[in-house]
Amino acid sequence: MTEALLxxxxxxxxxxxxxxxxxxxxxxxxLIFYFVLxxxxxxxxxxxxxxxxxxxxxxxxxxxGGIVGxxxxxxxxxxxxxxxxETKITxxxxxxxxxxxADDRSEFDPITGQNR
Numbered sequence: 001m002t003e004a005l006l007x008x009x010x011x012x013x014x015x016x017x018x019x020x021x022x023x024x025x026x027x028x029x030x031l032i033f034y035f036v037l038x039x040x041x042x043x044x045x046x047x048x049x050x051x052x053x054x055x056x057x058x059x060x061x062x063x064x065g066g067i068v069g070x071x072x073x074x075x076x077x078x079x080x081x082x083x084x085x086e087t088k089i090t091x092x093x094x095x096x097x098x099x100x101x102a103d104d105r106s107e108f109d110p111i112t113g114q115n116r
Contacts, residue, residue, distance in 0.1 A: 052094070055093070056071065061097075062096075069081030079091050
């Protein structure tokens with residue numbers, strides 16, 4: 001049904017302006033881009049901002065560079081994380097990729113390729 005409707009709308013009629021059809025096509029493309037690409041990306045950015053703002057002392061995080069560590073001090077724009085051993089690294093909040101959860105830390109057996 002929608003294909004037939006599109007075929008009727010897209011075919012220029014006698015006396016109809018071709019500019020109107022072009023305008024409708026461009027409007028449809030813009031709407032598709034908005035709902036498929038732009039809107040979901042904005043939601044993801046908002047979720048990321050909220051997650052970064054909520055990071056505090058004791059949280060385990062992963063940076064965009066792949067460094068995993070536990071937050072030992074949280075400043076408004078920077079975090080000090082403790083990685084393996086006694087190594088401490090200062091990281092800007094904007095470089096946090098995600099928080100680690102208990103599901104991420106499950107034991108993985110590299111030989112069988114499955115969780116234990």
